[in-house]
Amino acid sequence: MAYKAIIFDVGDTLLEHYPSENQIYIDRVKHLGFSVNNELEAKIAEAITTAAHEQIQKEQDGESRMSDDDFTIMLDKAALSCVDNNNKDELLSKLRSVSIPEQKLKIIPGILEVLQAITNKGYRLGIVSNHRKWLPEFLKEIGLACFFELIIVSDVVGVEKPDVRIMHLVLNELNLPASSCLYVGDHPFDVLCAKNAGLDCAWLTPSNDSLPDSIPYKEDFKIQKLQEILIYI
Numbered sequence: 001m002a003y004k005a006i007i008f009d010v011g012d013t014l015l016e017h018y019p020s021e022n023q024i025y026i027d028r029v030k031h032l033g034f035s036v037n038n039e040l041e042a043k044i045a046e047a048i049t050t051a052a053h054e055q056i057q058k059e060q061d062g063e064s065r066m067s068d069d070d071f072t073i074m075l076d077k078a079a080l081s082c083v084d085n086n087n088k089d090e091l092l093s094k095l096r097s098v099s100i101p102e103q104k105l106k107i108i109p110g111i112l113e114v115l116q117a118i119t120n121k122g123y124r125l126g127i128v129s130n131h132r133k134w135l136p137e138f139l140k141e142i143g144l145a146c147f148f149e150l151i152i153v154s155d156v157v158g159v160e161k162p163d164v165r166i167m168h169l170v171l172n173e174l175n176l177p178a179s180s181c182l183y184v185g186d187h188p189f190d191v192l193c194a195k196n197a198g199l200d201c202a203w204l205t206p207s208n209d210s211l212p213d214s215i216p217y218k219e220d221f222k223i224q225k226l227q228e229i230l231i232y233i
Contacts, residue, residue: 002180002233003123003180003181003182003200003233004123004124004176004180004181005123005124005125005126005149005174005176005180005181005182006118006123006124006125006126006181006182006184006229006233007125007126007127007128007167007170007181007182007183007184007199008125008126008127008128008129008148008183008184008185009127009128009129009183009184009185009186009187009190010127010129010131010135010139011129011130011131011186012186012187012204013108013184013185013186013204013226014107014108014111014115014127014144014226015105015106015107015108015144016105016106016108017103017104017105018103018104018105018106019101019103021048021052021075021103022041022044022045022048022049024100024101024103025044025048025075025076025078025079026041026044026045026079028076028079028095028098029044029079029080029082029083031095031098032091032094032095034083040082040083043082044078044079044082047078047079047081047082048075048078048079049207050078051074051075051077051078052071052075053209053212055071055074056187056188056189056212057188057212057213057214061214072100073092076092076095077092080092105138106142107142107143107144108226110225110226110227111144111226112143112144113227114226114227114229114230115144115147116147117230118229118230118233119147121233123233124149124174124176125147125148125149126148126149126150126151126152126170126173126174127139127148127150127151127152127153128152128161128166128167128169128170128183129151129152129153129154130154130160130161131153131154131155132153132155133153133155133156135151135153135155136151136153139151149174150170150173150174152166152169152170152173154166157169161187161189161190161192161193162189162192162193162196163193164193164196164197166193167183167193167194167196167197167199168197171197177198178197178198178199179198179199179200181199181200182199182200182201182202182220182232182233183199183200183201183202184201184202184204184226184229185201185202185203185204186203186204186205188203188211188212188214188215190203191203191211191215191217191219192215192216192217195217196217200220200221201217201219201220201221202219202220202221202222202223202229202232203219203221203222203223204223204224204225204226205222205223205224206224206225207224208222208224
């Protein structure tokens with residue numbers, strides 16, 4: 001067994017939001033009275049994903065993190081770029097009065113079975129997540145916490161990915177060298193942080209993307225769903 005521990009991200013790796021970000025911005029376009037068919041839904045989803053990824057790359061290159069309000073405006077603009085209308089500024093203004101629905105979290109289907117299979121193989125499991133203080137208690141409530149030896153949350157420890165110090169914390173807690181740990185996450189920052197800290201990294205990217213040029217590493221494994229990690233461990 002090459003690894004002794006598997007460390008996981010949480011958002012879009014173990015848990016997913018509902019409604020999804022794609023659905024939120026599709027619904028915002030519908031709210032303006034546009035008829036949205038499957039083709040337009042796909043275009044909107046691609047546009048907001050591209051916009052979000054471009055912003056991530058800017059932040060990786062040193063730009064300040066965008067506020068939540070500005071991020072919403074950016075994604076509204078991306079969604080509206082997919083519809084034929086000459087009054088984009090007016091439509092954008094109308095959307096300012098349309099609230100973003102609260103997103104809730106649920107376990108991604110099949111995750112419990114994957115975690116049980118990894119546990120049965122004898123691996124130690126941990127979590128390193130850029131998240132809020134309430135995450136550990138929430139994971140207990142939904143039956144996920146029992147799989148993990150430790151849960152490190154940025155809002156608790158005061159440092160977040162891609163700062164390698166958050167990975168050093170998990171290595172110190174596990175008392176393991178980086179070379180014996182695999183990190184699994186969906187964000188380019190996950191790859192950057194893990195590789196900078198000396199861990200191997202499995203990048204979960206359902207759309208089979210490539211890492212942005214600003215990431216000076218390649219993922220060790222690319223997977224489109226978490227179940228595929230069982231092939232490599």
